[in-house]
Amino acid sequence: MVLSALCLVLVIAAGAGVGLVLRDRGSTAPPDPAPTGAAGKSQASSAPSGKEQDANTVVVTDEEITALLKAHGAALTSGDAKAFTSIFDQENTTLVRDQARLFANLRKMPLSQMSYETLFRNGRTEDNFGRGVTFTQDVAFVHRFTGIDLKPVSEWYRWTIEKASADAPLVVTKVGGAPPSIRGGEGSKTVYYPGPWDIWPDVAVVKAGSSIVLARPEEAALARRIAPAVAQATSTDLDFWRRHGPPDAAVPIGFVVALAKGQSQLGNLFRKEKAHEAGVSIPMPSWGAGGDIRIGGSRIVLDTASSFFADTAGIKEVSQHEIAHSLVASLDSAEFSLFGKPNWIVEGFADYVATRHQRVAQVRRYQEGRAYLAGRLGRPFDGRLPDNVFWDDKNLINAHYFMGNLAMRFIAEKYGERKVAEGVAAAYKAKGGDGEAALFEALGVRKAEFEREWAAFVRRQLA
The missing domain is CATH 3.10.450.50 (Nuclear Transport Factor 2; Chain: A,)
Incomplete structure (x- = not known):
């Protein structure tokens, strides 16, 4: 997945979708602005109440x-x-x-x-x-x-x-x-529009534990079939957070999951932009000024045409991945950061939560990781964590996901899973947008030392 900046511009918060990518991934633009305040000011003349008017006016x-x-x-x-x-x-x-x-x-x-x-x-x-x-x-x-x-x-x-x-x-x-009041790059042309209710002739609403699955009429049977996997993914992710996450962190207990078939539909739910993901979690700013929770909710959209829907295990994995994103979205400080939160943290955490019970060699991107380590992907592994500037490199994006996953596995092995959750929470809550520094502070380690030990861990895992 790719995370764009979650930024706050005056009273306008911008929420970026984070999507699960398996193969080629295009560039990700800054996210859609949406309000934290009540209402925008009129940009047209409007007579004040009580103003005397001619009868014909x-x-x-x-x-x-x-x-x-x-x-x-x-x-x-x-x-x-x-x-x-x-x-x-x-x-x-x-x-x-x-x-x-x-x-x-x-x-x-x-x-x-x-x-x-x-x-x-x-x-x-x-x-x-x-x-x-x-x-x-x-x-x-x-x-x-x-x-x-x-x-x-x-x-x-x-x-x-x-x-x-x-x-x-x-x-x-x-x-x-409506378009965002501030827009740049190739982000969505609309602000969280259209919802399924706007464009579908009918909506099947299927209960999936504490979550719900929304589907078109033609995919209603599929929604009912996958609901147990979504419910299990919800329960598994929430259980991980309850056992390891900071007890004072306000997180959701259920999620909205909408089904799309193909990337054209995927890019036309809760946004209007070109999609490249197998699934996406779209955080939505809270309505109303004030309060500690800047992201009030999120919407998950899954592509039923992706390879993840070939079996129940894949459905559960992509669901766990996107739910992990939505789970911690409410912790976001929504402060401006030029390149956004570090993708190796954001995507590494979601991928780790979705695959942590698998052996490293069973993870889908294992072979890309080995190719990266062997120098077969254009840029050789240099022992450094992936940065956001080159994250979307089409030859390396799968390897970058895997490196993020391995970073979380290294933290879990050396510091324990509680530190995984604490570090990620600190990264999301970071003031000034420096999530990486916040994570290392939570671990009590300098970045250079972490990278050196992590790189050795990577080589051991992929040898």
Whole structure:
């Protein structure tokens, strides 16, 4: 998997997905910004409440938008489908049908909190000559999965809204995903959009222990078949953390796992970007300012077309790997780091948790590790931990994963598994983004000494 920076820019936190890669991996861009504050400021004119207007003036107020969203959320919560779809252009039958489907899908989700909140507004919202106005309003769907999300999280929509005259109601004429307020590189074009509820005709919700599996209708049977493996993966990872993790660390006890078939679908769930992984864990910033938990929840997406789905052992392994990512995501300080948290820690931990009961020679990337040690992959093994700059090298990415795994195995052997969990927790919580230094401090060792002993361990394991 690859981790991009989790950064905090003013009140905008950026969450990066971490995905399991087996073969070629393209570059990973900075993650999608999402809010930690309540609502963004309007970027369009909006008359203040109480301002005297000419009778012909068409104006949209903040209060009008807030009332629209409040009523929309209340309709969803109460189960009033007619009220939910009433705000959309009734002449656009496709739009109304799609929103009715969204309503039905969301009502199936085990959500303890649902509301719509204002974000950014663009366009003309006032006309002094009685002409109608059209503008875009970005809207946050704030929600929380029961027993899974530690804090509410948000998905961003962009609505196109019209007001035809001074006394006309607001009408939503178009719905899509909202782009991040700050974007660079090749990251997602949208902020945690689309969810399965947005694009699937129906959603199968399958219980998997304390986790749930979401699937399209055509993969509902597969979801039921793999649910025991996901439940076991959840239980195994949580048991590891309960036995070894810091007792004061707030971590989830369940996870949302969505099934995608092929990398096109994989890159079109909770994000819109090109996917290269077999599975991905997408951390989502908490909605609302303040608090120690900056990442309120995460969404796991698994590619059912990947080689991991060839057997139950593979399904459990990829599930354990992604669940390990989601398990510790809530510990993230979400502070800016130029290159992100060290991938050898992030991916090494997830791979270790998923394979720690296997012998080294049984791990999938064992042969890539041996080829790396033998100098057959372009760059010879130099006894140093992989850095993020060259992590995605297509010839070395599998070897880099394996080196991270071996780093965690070395820590477990020399310091004990409790130190694995403590070191990883320290790396995630690190202020200033220096997770590597935090891990070595937790171990009580200097990096140079660690690398020297670890390199000797690697050579012994791969001899």
